[in-house]
Amino acid sequence: MRRNMISRRKFLSASAMAAGGVTIASGGLANTLPGAVTESAAREVWIATVSQMDMAAETPALMVERIFEVLREALVFKPDIICLPELFNTSNIKRKYTFKEEVAFSAETLKQFAAFAKTNNCYVICPVYTEEAGSVYNSAVVFDRQGKRLGEYRKAHIVEDEVSFGLTPGTLSPPVFKTDFGIIGIQICFDILWEDCWRKLRESGAEIVFWPSAFAGGQMVNTRAWQNRYHVVSSTRKDTSKICDMSGMEIAKTGIWNRNLVCAPINLEKAFVHVWPHVFQFEKIKEKYGRKIRITIFHEEEWAIIESLSPEVKVKDVLKEFNIRTFEQHVQDSEVAQIKARKQ
Template identity: 50%
Template sequence: DTMLGFLEEMKAYQPDIICLPETFTSYGSTSGTSYGDSAETMPYPSLIPFQQFAKENLCYLICPIIIMEDGKAYNAAVVIDRQGRILGNYKKMHPTIGEMDEGINPGPLEPPVFDLEFGRIGIQICFDIQWRDGWESLSKKNPDIIFWPSAFPGRTLIQTKAWDCSAYAVSSTIKGPSRICDLSGGIIAQTEFWNRNWICAPVNLEKILIHTWPYVRHFPDIKEKYGRHMKIETFDEEEWTILESLSPEIKVRDVMDEFGILSLKEHVERADRAQQKYRM
């Protein structure tokens, strides 16, 4: 009921997607039951009111709960679409020893992505942030946003994952600040003392992180042609630049193709292939 109350507060902002904290339905429970004992099977009864909320408000919801599949319990995040239907789930790849002692199983080592009409999202959960494999796997699938429901805030950890994956990174936690991080790792918004329960902020998915050199040679031509419709933000010490379209008619990837610019990930992958060739 408390979480549904928070969702009611968010309605005025007409969010496209909301991510709730890790295992929010069982957080703080004093029933004495283990995680495994509280696992839900489809259709996940505790999520019925959240499905109704998603349908009534035409938004996506990411609901982290304990689920049971094929006789095994998982710490998972269930994705609900704008019609209140369950799209699928992500199962925590790296549960803690304490979780496993209480019946939680590690999830598959290949995390899924979810293609929504506004972009591609991925999910990692809490302790997953201590491993690189899940984040690297998601990064190769080029998500626009990676959501991280967690039991702890992980400030610099989640900021690092944003630039490392060249994606927005969004944390959701009951304990400590939740954050929305830009591709550069910069904090766009976060909960704080006078706004503890939730945050909402717009993000522009027409942004791509690139390596500044050698593409900086094209920046004057981009500015001359597109003017205020393209934003070029350079981070001198990191040798990064973010290209951002400020016009709905201009796709940043089209501009990059026009000037032969690769994303940071593509630039590094090309160098890696060349290095392998020269090692032969």
């Protein structure tokens, strides 16, 4: 995208014009923005994510105020969910505090963002320290639209310095959270170097995984998306924060002209499939559904994303109608056949 923070009306208009109908690319990627949606998209979710790039404050309280100032820019888009960076309230702080003091600041921060979520009718992922039974965790607390605490994810793969500070690693079976728009999961910073929890989130049905972090991650963020066939959203203390489609393509990201915030829509009504042999059904789908379905082909990878652009059409029904398996089903069926063949 040349510009990430454009008006919602212009964004939707541009997306609709690009979509036009079913897109079957030839000679490369479809020249539509992967994940871009139309006004009639079946499961549109507006996501806001923050980068703390070049943000500093004297105290944690002042940093929270600065974050609220940034988020005010997102409220015009009425985001469904907002994600903040890892331990944002005690990061980039000029005054020095002890670890115990930093942990104590978190309770007040959580109260403030619970109230923010309720006032603005949105989910909020608030990454701070949490305590339970004498243990301290690097966590991401999830608030619903009423400001109620849905639960928290505790960073599983903490770094050595965090161990020396006294932090406890979280479970290797990460929870998922059911929202009114879909199922989400969370990973934090160093977790990106391990595949285990990302895979478990996929197996638990996660459709979006949020990644609050101290660093930007670069292509690792995109890779986790296409490897696991779900959207990934990063929120970082420095450099780029971004929203990635399940194909790994970037839908929107922060940059020179929108350094600290990006807000954009994604469509969750889609499926990731292997092209062969399902490509023979694509023209039939096009003939029947026209503009209601978009198919984007990634030729070299032989992936395709089948996406509903109409609330009247559910992708799972289209897959069933045309006997198309998801990528996950395709791989599982092949593995079963391989195991059976080896036993013969």
